[in-house]
Structures are given as structure tokens and as C-alpha cells.
Amino acid sequence: MSAKVLLHVGTPKTGTSYLQDVLFRNQRVLAQHGILYPADRFDAHFLAALDLMRLPWGGLETEAVGAWDRLAARVREHGGTAVISHEILATASRSQVGRALESLGHGDGTEVHLVLSVRDLVRQIPAEWQENVKHRSTISYAAFLDQVRDPAREGRIATWFWGVQEIPDILDRWGHDLPPERVHLVTVPPPGGPPEVLWRRFSRAFGLDDVDLDLHAERANPSLGVPETALLRRVNRAANRVVEPAHYRPLVRELLAHQTLSRRTRSPRLALPPDVHPWAQQLAASWAAEIDRRGYDVVGDLADLTGAPPLSRWSDPDRPAERQVAGAAVEAIRALLLENVRLREEEARLHGELAETRRALERSYLRPSYRLREKVVRRLQTGRAGRGALAVYRRLRGRSSRSA
Amino acid sequence: MTSGGTSGERRAWGWVASLREGGTTPWSAWTGEAQARGRVLPGAQQLELLRRVNLAGRPTPELVRRVLGASAPGRGRPDLELVGAVDPGPFGPRPVDPADLPTDELVRVATSVLADDLVATALPEAPSARRPWRRRFRLVGDPWLADAARAELRARGRAAGGRGSVALVLATDLGTMLTHAWAHRVTGEGAPPWRAWLAEAVARDRVPPRADVLHALRAWDARVGRERVRLVLDPAALPGLTGTRRPLAAPPALSADGAELARRTAPVLGLLVRPERRTRVLREVLVPRVVALGGPPLVVSPEHAAWVAAQAERVHRTVRAAGYPVVGDPGALLPREHAGVAEPSEDGVLALAVRLLLAGPAESDSRDRRGDEDR
Numbered sequence: 128m129s130a131k132v133l134l135h136v137g138t139p140k141t142g143t144s145y146l147q148d149v150l151f152r153n154q155r156v157l158a159q160h161g162i163l164y165p166a167d168r169f170d171a172h173f174l175a176a177l178d179l180m181r182l183p184w185g186g187l188e189t190e191a192v193g194a195w196d197r198l199a200a201r202v203r204e205h206g207g208t209a210v211i212s213h214e215i216l217a218t219a220s221r222s223q224v225g226r227a228l229e230s231l232g233h234g235d236g237t238e239v240h241l242v243l244s245v246r247d248l249v250r251q252i253p254a255e256w257q258e259n260v261k262h263r264s265t266i267s268y269a270a271f272l273d274q275v276r277d278p279a280r281e282g283r284i285a286t287w288f289w290g291v292q293e294i295p296d297i298l299d300r301w302g303h304d305l306p307p308e309r310v311h312l313v314t315v316p317p318p319g320g321p322p323e324v325l326w327r328r329f330s331r332a333f334g335l336d337d338v339d340l341d342l343h344a345e346r347a348n349p350s351l352g353v354p355e356t357a358l359l360r361r362v363n364r365a366a367n368r369v370v371e372p373a374h375y376r377p378l379v380r381e382l383l384a385h386q387t388l389s390r391r392t393r394s395p396r397l398a399l400p401p402d403v404h405p406w407a408q409q410l411a412a413s414w415a416a417e418i419d420r421r422g423y424d425v426v427g428d429l430a431d432l433t434g435a436p437p438l439s440r441w442s443d444p445d446r447p448a449e450r451q452v453a454g455a456a457v458e459a460i461r462a463l464l465l466e467n468v469r470l471r472e473e474e475a476r477l478h479g480e481l482a483e484t485r486r487a488l489e490r491s492y493l494r495p496s497y498r499l500r501e502k503v504v505r506r507l508q509t510g511r512a513g514r515g516a517l518a519v520y521r522r523l524r525g526r527s528s529r530s531a
Numbered sequence: 532m533t534s535g536g537t538s539g540e541r542r543a544w545g546w547v548a549s550l551r552e553g554g555t556t557p558w559s560a561w562t563g564e565a566q567a568r569g570r571v572l573p574g575a576q577q578l579e580l581l582r583r584v585n586l587a588g589r590p591t592p593e594l595v596r597r598v599l600g601a602s603a604p605g606r607g608r609p610d611l612e613l614v615g616a617v618d619p620g621p622f623g624p625r626p627v628d629p630a631d632l633p634t635d636e637l638v639r640v641a642t643s644v645l646a647d648d649l650v651a652t653a654l655p656e657a658p659s660a661r662r663p664w665r666r667r668f669r670l671v672g673d674p675w676l677a678d679a680a681r682a683e684l685r686a687r688g689r690a691a692g693g694r695g696s697v698a699l700v701l702a703t704d705l706g707t708m709l710t711h712a713w714a715h716r717v718t719g720e721g722a723p724p725w726r727a728w729l730a731e732a733v734a735r736d737r738v739p740p741r742a743d744v745l746h747a748l749r750a751w752d753a754r755v756g757r758e759r760v761r762l763v764l765d766p767a768a769l770p771g772l773t774g775t776r777r778p779l780a781a782p783p784a785l786s787a788d789g790a791e792l793a794r795r796t797a798p799v800l801g802l803l804v805r806p807e808r809r810t811r812v813l814r815e816v817l818v819p820r821v822v823a824l825g826g827p828p829l830v831v832s833p834e835h836a837a838w839v840a841a842q843a844e845r846v847h848r849t850v851r852a853a854g855y856p857v858v859g860d861p862g863a864l865l866p867r868e869h870a871g872v873a874e875p876s877e878d879g880v881l882a883l884a885v886r887l888l889l890a891g892p893a894e895s896d897s898r899d900r901r902g903d904e905d906r
Contacts (some may be wrong), residue, residue, distance in 0.1 A: 133824065177802065178802060180602070180604075181602070181605065181643060182604070182605060182606070183604075183605055183798040183801060184800065188798075188801050188802050188807065189801055191802060191807055192803060192804060192805060208540035208617075208818070218609070220574070220602040220603070220609055221570075221571045221574070221610055222571075222573070222574075222577075222600050222601070222602045222611040224612065225570050225571070278625070279609075279625075280624055280625075283606050283607065283610065286606065286607060286608050286624075287606055287608060289624070291607055293622060293623065295622040295848050296623040296624075297621060297623045301620070303570075303571065304570065326822050391749055413621060414622075417621075417622065
């Protein structure tokens with residue numbers, strides 16, 4: 128039974144990919160300090176979350192069968208501290224939370240700590256829209272904002288958004304059974320500051336200050352600018368019907384969005400429209416007051432939730448500057464061409480290998496023993512008795528060389 | 532929410548206790564109170580589903596426990612609070628009167644419980660004996676017809692396949708084949724709703740591959756030669772063509788609501804078992820149970836009838852012109868009037884799900900449902 132479990136349940140777009148990358152790559156170092164990060168693959172905790180919440184995810188869920196129970200079993204078997212981290216856990220229902228906590232040993236001697244990393248709504252709202260677009264959505268920014276601001280919250284967009292972003296509600300669901308001192312809120316610092324500040328906050332919340340970790344990032348979930356996101360949305364509209372999710376992930380999300388378009392950092396950044404800005408800041412202020420009242424352990428500053436003031440020049444992703452979109456599109460075409468070149472070269476290499484294999488096979492056919500055996504089989508196949516003998520031989524040999 | 536609590540909370544726990552005992556009073560009419568009997572109040576969706584189950588029969592205590600503990604799978608509305616039980620605070624989704632919940636939300640929860648029942652049911656054993664002197668044939672074409680015939684013939688020791696097989700391309704009128712193709716996809720890799728799927732085919736002006744008789748005929752013609760291809764439009768001729776005497780049973784007549792329930796349950800099953808087993812669970816466990824409960828089948832809606840008729844005429848004309856060997860009347864390819872409904876009904880799907888939940892797993896699977904074959 129784990130003595131202590133640190134359960135990081137969100138929220139998305141708060142540096143979680145970086146944190147999970149550091150934890151995944153440093154499993155050995157962590158183990159030397161008695162800390163278990165149980166993951167055979169980078170997305171192990173994501174799959175476990177899909178399993179816990181019975182959440183289909185474009186076919187990936189087929190790899191998630193039984194993943195939560197396996198993860199929980201590894202945590203229970205560990206004697207020290209264990210860390211679990213995935214941001215979509217934020218949306219778990221109360222009964223799923225109950226099952227998760229029980230499976231990790233809560234109420235049975237294990238000290239469960241909840242960690243929630245949070246960022247201001249001013250950045251989270253456009254970031255969530257961008258995440259939707261990176262997951263095949265074609266919804267406009269305006270329609271997304273309308274759905275998010277609709278008090279009824281009945282659509283899929285709104286239920287998901289508030290499920291993973293409404294901090295007091297997430298803490299109600301996940302922190303219901305935990306004393307406030309075991310609930311740790313890590314706030315993401317405002318933009319423009321030194322990038323290591325966020326890591327230092329994570330490190331403190333997870334008790335990693337004394338662990339010498341390799342902090343070199345291999346994975347991140349980089350952001351796109353306005354014209355790049357607008358381009359991706361147009362790509363979705365044109366290609367969703369013909370590109371299956373299994374191909375979309377590597378080609379559109381990885382190659383185009385993450386590896387190509389995210390490098391265009393000089394384009395206008397996504398932001399809240401000026402008329403929505405006050406609503407978001409007001410809401411964030413009410414959240415900060417509620418969190419303060421509840422007495423959680425805040426790592427950082429609740430003032431971080433307020434967010435930056437509105438931009439003096441806001442760029443509307445539903446009406447992007449076409450010249451900028453064209454520039455992004457050229458970059459995208461270049462990346463696709465290069466990928467195509469790589470695939471053609473790979474195809475040519477495989478053709479060469481296949482031709483060589485065929486030649487080797489033909490050489491083996493030319494050996495006298497093969498020709499003799501071939502002659503015997505041909506002769507046997509001309510008569511009923513011979514065919515029967517061949518069938519008996521093949522059955523006895525036990526190979527699946529019988530005709531289909 | 533903790534034990535004790537406000538009068539609203541005690542009223543909610545009173546309703547929970549009543550539903551546990553088989554109560555059917557709607558939340559808005561409930562007045563009794565009780566102490567908390569759990570970590571948190573079950574969600575409005577779970578409670579209303581249990582009330583509907585109670586209205587339809589007498590659930591076992593185990594089913595009651597599972598319904599109250601279930602969460603709605605997939606994306607959608609979270610577990611909701613009961614209006615009047617808790618103060619609507621400034622955070623979280625609004626509390627609801629469970630009677631106002633869309634049926635769709637209750638179906639979501641029901642599919643999660645039903646999926647557990649389905650994977651707990653043993654899969655039928657497939658007979659493997661082959662008669663060495665059997666006639667050699669393959670069953671292709673309409674996959675719904677072909678699968679049913681193949682399974683029955685296999686049970687009689689007349690497995691399809693073998694050297695020199697004749698390809699029997701099974702087909703019927705295009706409207707029925709389209710419903711078969713959709714049902715086959717629903718119980719296979721999954722499918723969009725019937726109307727959306729059909730509208731997509733019409734918009735593309737292309738018959739979906741599983742209902743495309745011409746494609747099947749051409750493919751088998753090219754593969755084995757025309758002398759070994761038959762277009763079979765007369766089901767009564769199938770025993771003779773496959774070397775058996777007794778007539779074959781009709782293929783399973785899946786109701787519109789049954790097919791939709793399968794479509795809604797398939798994604799949840801995808802999180803419980805591997806895809807190959809999911810298909811078997813849907814086709815060999817869920818479909819027979821749903822078929823046994825009856826209900827009107829799907830038919831093509833009037834808005835798409837003209838397109839289906841035009842496509843059927845084209846197929847009919849091409850088959851005759853190409854001279855494929857046909858067993859039966861080629862006119863069977865043309866549209867026919869069928870009794871049925873143009874789309875499933877949400878209430879019907881929920882009623883069906885409730886009946887299946889009350890029936891429980893047909894037979895417990897002795898193996899661990901997440902055993903080796905699922906990994």
C-alpha cells in the first residue's frame with residue numbers, strides 16, 4: 128500500500144505535458160528517492176483516465192481496456208510515494224472520483240493529496256478552443272464563446288469546457304473527501320516571466336525539490352497563433368470526412384500543428400475578444416475568492432488567476448488576415464512535401480528490399496531439391512488418391528498450407 | 532454533501548431510499564426524508580433511470596446498486612444535482628428536476644450498466660467440425676445475410692470456404708441492404724446515426740460498400756471467374772446451393788430501436804473489451820437478445836426513397852446487362868414496400884435498455900472478462 132499518492136488531475140494547458148514528460152523520463156531517478164511514477168509509455172495515465180471515465184477517444188480507448196485498474200494496482204503495491212498525472216481527470220464524475228480514490232487506497236491508510244494546476248481564464252478559453260480545433264473541430268471562435276458562456280451548459284463543448292476548467296467545481300468533485308491541507312493548487316504565472324517559475328511551483332507541490340531531475344523537455348503541447356489556428360480549422364473542414372482519426376493524429380495534429388505551425392511565433396496570438404474579457408476576469412475573481420475561503424494550499428499566487436488586461440489590438444481568428452493564413456499554408460505545404468519526400472524514399476527503399484527478397488526466393492526455387500518436390504506435388508494433385516495423400520500429409524505436418 | 536445536511540438533502544436521501552425499495556414517485560412529488568446512506572448523492576440521471584427501471588419491473592438489489600453507482604460514459608452532461616436538494620451555488624452545473632432530463636441522458640447511463648452485463652455474458656461456442664464432403668461455397672454480398680447464413684451452416688458442419696468454392700453473392704432489395712449494411716457497421720467498427728449515415732451516402736451519390744452488389748459481383752468475377760459466381764436473390768435456394776436440405780432460418784430482424792441501442796452501447800464496450808471481442812459481444816450477445824424483444828425495423832425515409840430507387844434501378848439494369856448468373860428473380864433488387872420506421876425513437880431505445888437491464892446478464896462468463904484475450 129502506498130504511503131502517499133499525489134494525484135494531479137488537471138487542468139489542461141497548464142504545463143501538464145512538460146511535467147508528465149519530466150516525470151516519465153526520470154522514473155529511475157524518482158524511484159531512487161522512493162517515488163513511483165508508474166508508466167510503461169508516455170500516455171499510460173491518459174489511457175488509465177479514459178478507462179476510469181469510460182471515455183472514447185478516437186479509437187485510442189481500445190488500448191485503454193483495464194488500464195486504470197492496472198495503474199491503481201501498481202500504486203497500491205508501492206510502499207512509498209506515488210504520482211499520477213493527467214489533466215482530463217479533471218472532468219471525472221463524483222462516482223468516478225469515489226472509485227479512483229478507493230482504488231488508490233484512500234480510506235485504507237494511504238494519504239492521498241490532490242494537485243490541481245490552474246491558469247487564468249483569459250488564456251484558458253482561447254487555448255481550449257484551439258485544443259478543440261487540434262482535435263478535428265470546425266467550430267468558429269465566436270460559436271465556441273457563445274456555447275461556453277451559455278448558462279445552460281448543455282452542449283458537448285460547454286460540458287467539456289466547464290468540466291475541465293471550473294476550478295471550484297473540480298475541487299468539489301475531487302476534494303470532497305480530502306482535508307483542505309491535502310489539496311494543492313499550483314497557479315501558472317502570468318505570461319512573460321521566467322519559464323522556470325512554473326516548474327519550481329510544480330516541484331514544490333510534488334515534493335521534488337531534493338531530486339536531481341533532467342528537466343530537458345522532449346514533449347510539449349505548443350500553442351498556435353491566430354492565422355495558424357484559422358488555417359487548421361479550414362483544413363478540418365476540408366479533410367475531416369476523408370482523413371480517419373488514426374491518420375489525423377500524426378499528420379495534422381503532430382506534423383502540421385505541433386511540428387510546423389507552432390514554430391510561427393511572430394503571428395498574432397489567440398486572445399479573448401475585448402467584450403468577453405471583463406466577464407472572464409470577474410468569474411476568475413469569484414473563483415479566487417472561493418478558493419481562498421476554502422483554505423487550500425496554494426503554490427503560487429491566486430492573483431495569477433486574474434489574467435492579463437485586454438490586448439490593445441485584438442485579432443479575430445474567425446476573420447484572420449488572409450496574407451498571414453496564406454503564409455502559414457505555404458509552411459504547411461512545405462512540411463507535407465518534405466514528409467511526402469521522406470515517405471517516397473522509404474517506399475523506394477522497401478521496394479528495393481522486396482525485390483531483393485524475391486530474387487533470393489527465386490534462387491531458392493532453382494535448387495534441385497525444390498524442383499523435385501514441386502514435381503511430386505504436381506503429380507499427386509492430378510489424381511484423387513494423390514490429393515488425399517497430400518491432404519493427410521499436410522494435416523500431419525500441422526502447417527496451415529492447406530487451401531483456404 | 533455530508534450526512535445530516537439540510538432538509539433538501541434529507542429529502543433527496545429519502546427519495547434515494549424509496550427508489551432503492553422500488554419506488555416510482557417522481558422527485559417533484561416526493562416529500563419524505565432520510566439520513567444520508569452514501570458518500571455523495573447519486574446524480575439526477577442515475578436516480579431517474581432507476582425510477583424508470585422500477586416502473587418497468589423489479590430490479591435486483593445488485594442492479595439497483597450498479598445503476599446508482601454508474602456514471603454516464605463518454606462526453607456529455609456531468610452527473611447533475613437534484614433541484615431543491617441543494618442550493619444552486621455559483622459554481623458547477625445547474626441542479627435539475629430529473630423528469631426534465633432528456634431521454635438521451637438516461638440512455639447514456641443505461642448503456643454503461645448494460646455494457647457490463649453484456650461482457651459478463653458468455654459468448655456462444657462456435658462449432659468447428661467440417662464435413663469433408665461438404666459443398667464448397669463462399670457467402671459474400673449483403674454482410675447481414677451472409678453472416679447469419681454462414682453461422683447456421685457452420686453449425687451444421689458446412690463451413691464456408693475451400694478449394695474451388697462458388698461465390699454466392701447474397702442480396703435483396705437495396706433499401707433492406709442499406710439497413711443491413713448500417714446494422715453490420717454498428718455492430719462492427721461503429722457508425723453514425725442511421726439518418727446521418729444514409730444522408731452521407733446520398734450526398735456522395737455512392738452506395739456504401741457493404742450494400743454494393745455490383746462491386747461484390749465484379750470483385751468475385753475477377754477473382755474466381757464468372758462460372759464460380761452466383762447472385763442469390765432467392766433465400767429458399769440457399770440450402771440447395773450450400774448442400775443442405777433443411778431451410779435456413781431468416782436472418783436476425785433487428786428493430787430500429789435495437790440497432791440504435793447497439794450503436795449507443797458499442798463505444799462503452801470499446802472500453803471494456805478489445806475490438807474483436809466487442810464485435811462478437813454485440814453480434815452474438817446483444818443482437819439475439821434485442822431481436823427476441825421484437826419491434827419495427829428501420830426503413831429508408833421518404834426523403835431518400837427516390838435516390839434509393841434510382842440506385843436500385845441502375846444495379847438491376849447492370850446485373851441483367853452484364854449477364855451474371857442469378858438465382859431468383861432479378862426484380863428482387865428493386866425497391867419494395869416494408870413496414871418499419873424511418874428512425875429509432877429515444878423513448879423506445881430507453882425502454883429496450885431498461886428491459887435488458889431487468890433481464891440481467893444471460894449467463895455469467897466464467898472467465899475473467901478482462902482476461903488474456905482482451906489484452
